[in-house]
Amino acid sequence: MSEKKAFGLGRNASNYGDPAFALYLRRSFAKSMGYSQAMLDKPVVGIADTASDYNNCHRTIPELIEAVKRGVLAAGGLPLSFPTISICEPSLSPCSMHYRNLMALDTEAMLANQPMDAAVLVGGCDKTVPAQLMAAISAGTPSVMLVVGPMLAQAFEGERLSACTDCRRYWARYRAGEVTDEKINLLEGKLATTAGTCGVMGTASTMACLAAVLGFMPLDAASAPAVHADRLRIAEEAGAQAVRLIRNPVAPLSLMTQGNLDNAARVLLALGGSTNAIVHLAAIAGRAGLNLDLKRLDALSETTPVLVDLKPTGDGYMEDFHAAGGMQALLWELRDLLDLTTKDLDGVSLADRIGDGSHFVDRRIIRERGKPVSPVGGLIALFGSLAPDGAILKRSAATPSLFETEARCLVFDGLADLSARIDDPDLDVTAQDILVLKNVGPRSPAGMPEAGYLPIPKKLARAGVKDMVRMSDCRMSGTAFGTIVLHISPEAAVGGPLALVETGDRIRLSVKDRRLELLVDEATMAARRAAWQPAPAPKRGWDRLVHEQVTQAPEGADLRFLQAAP
Structure with a gap:
């Protein structure tokens, strides 16, 4: 008689040499938190919680997690959140990139070794999204991506401002003597005035768009503002989708096809997206045994127009992109350049996700192919x-x-x-x-x-x-x-x-x-x-491991021993 496959709290039992005792002990400790046996018998959705007092971008995560839990409970699962490392660009020394792989390693270990049947990964600030996707691919746990979303732009003295392109623009003017000490001090409180990631097409928003193209979250989830009610509804749906993944498991690795990688590269180019996304996408691909070849990227750039007019290369903000039709509208314009057979977590093809062209689009923000921002890609x-x-x-x-x-x-x-x-x-x-x-x-x-x-x-x-x-x-x-x-x-x-x-x-x-x-x-x-x-090599700790194992930028600057075989 075949043994029934473990699920929920029965997964990844602690090893005391007595599996029945391990589950008995686990349930006992869970019941100390007030869970009923009926709840503990349900399949489990783990929720990676990256809230931190050091991470301003993530300050909405507690309410997002509550919305995820609603979705999980309504769909018949048991939601259990757990903390991981949180990375915020201005808050780490020497820099946030130095810890992306540490976050990926932390998240992978928690996904692979805690009792969960599926997961929702809550991230946003730019290094967190690739770290979580790298972890999910390596751990194999069916996972839904949920980003916090971009901040809103702030009206100030006749213009709109949002971190961080406007931060840099004004700082350059300050260095040039065009802006006073008084003005630059005033601007500190005007550049980032709502929750969320940078409101321009920086790395956070670029990575959110790529995660959506790869199929780890719905298309509109890439751009809905952090403070919009849609963001909470997206979070609730992420919980429901995680439960669907328990019934119909989809390994994160299965989304990482060459066609999907090329789709992501095309979208990166059409967005005029962040240079950082090249390193992150290469690292994500490397976890799947794929290679983001720079010469291939360059060839795609020659046949991919820039269609999105957002800062830092244009004038708009992410809230404008969302209102203009967002990823659905952009992908529709690129449809003849994409592999439309690629699937998302629900098994829906990219062709069906894009729709029939009846969506709204604002041409001031998302250009038509015949009138691009640039006829060739941004990178x-x-x-x-x-x-x-x-x-x-x-x-x-x-x-x-x-x-x-x-x-x-x-x-x-x-x-x-x-x-x-x-x-x-x-x-x-x-x-x-x-x-x-x-x-x-x-x-x-x-x-x-x-x-x-x-x-x-x-x-x-x-x-x-x-x-x-x-x-x-x-x-x-x-x-x-x-x-x-x-x-x-x-x-x-x-x-x-x-x-x-x-x-x-x-x-x-x-x-x-x-x-x-x-x-x-x-x-x-x-x-x-x-x-x-x-x-000389660092003497100990994470710095020593990075020194010994980190790859070069074209390979994603990942740790070599974490990459998959080609």
């Missing part, structure tokens, strides 16, 4: 002697006149050096120079921060310079803009060519040819390479 990959394994440029947020540049470079050897010298009035720099920051990649002590948006040197900013070519092995915020080359790989910390660049070298950037060349002869490079020494 491109660069290769060459400075970036043998690739680098990324967000051309939709860059200055076209700088796309073909050959110039002298000014090198900053890490964040301390950048901070010490960038505003020195005696700094030998012109607007035509290329600023280079190194030793800030995924293996460096800096942890791949959003420092690629190097500030314009103050003396140039005050002379009216708004943009110049900047390069690094780290990231920039998805809310940032400028002619900025990012994720140069291999990074300086592992001895990539970037480690050998010196002030005064000449570099050639060619967007047309997709090239990034260091114009230094091989004999000079060989001498520099012989003299280069890596930084």
Whole structure:
């Protein structure tokens, strides 16, 4: 007689050498919380709770979890929430990216080893969404994604403001002497005035859109504002959907097909989305044994128009995108470029999710194919002697006149050096120079921060310079803009060519040819390479594990031992 498969509290029994005792003890402790036997006999939906007093973006999570629980209970399940690490961009040192994989490891362990039949993953602030999806794919627990949603823009002195593109815009003006101390202090209370993630097409909103395309949540769940009643209804439906997954299990891995990965890449390009999403999507793909090839991404970029006009590359905010028709309207415009056979968690094809074209669309925000924001995608990959394994440029947020540049470079050897010298009035720099920051990649002590948006040197900013070519092995915020080359790989910390660049070298950037060349002869490079020494490894803890295991940006900057076999 076959043994009945464990479910609910019977899953993942603690190991005392007596399975019956383990379940008896578990039920006993659960009953101490006031649960009836009838409730404890139900299938269990785990709810990953990432609320934190350090995470302003997630302050609505308690009421979202209550809504999820309503949906679970109404559908016949038992909801049990559990905490995991919470990541908020401004609240972590050295940076939030350094802990994305730690959150993924934490979440994977809780999904795989606590008693639950399905899960709802509640996230939002940009690193949390990829961390949770990475965890779900690796754990195998059927999981629904639920994001907190974007904040609303705030009217202020005749314009609308929302973190964090407007934060950066005003800070640049402040550095240039155009904004007073009094004004910048006033703006601190006007840039983020509601709950939710950044209100522009930054990394959080980009990742929410990609999670919806991949099928982990409904399309409208990508854009509904955090403070909108729809967000609570979406949360309730996430609970109900998790119970449906118990009856008809769908492994997260099964959603990660090559067609779905290409769909996500197309949408990323059409959104004019965040450069960070490339690293995150590569990490998610790597958990499924897939490869987000940068040359493939670049080829898709040439045939994918930018159709969404939001900041940081346009004028609108996420609330406008939601009201304009959101993901359904965007996907309808892209339908001939997508694999429409891909399925969501309910087994519904992308073709059916998009509908028949009868939806409302506001063309001021979501353009038609014949009148795009740009005829080609917002992101491109660069290769060459400075970036043998690739680098990324967000051309939709860059200055076209700088796309073909050959110039002298000014090198900053890490964040301390950048901070010490960038505003020195005696700094030998012109607007035509290329600023280079190194030793800030995924293996460096800096942890791949959003420092690629190097500030314009103050003396140039005050002379009216708004943009110049900047390069690094780290990231920039998805809310940032400028002619900025990012994720140069291999990074300086592992001895990539970037480690050998010196002030005064000449570099050639060619967007047309997709090239990034260091114009230094091989004999000079060989001498520099012989003299280069890596930084010492951290002594202990998470930093040591990252140093030993982290991959390069094109592989997603994941920990190598957590990636799936191809």
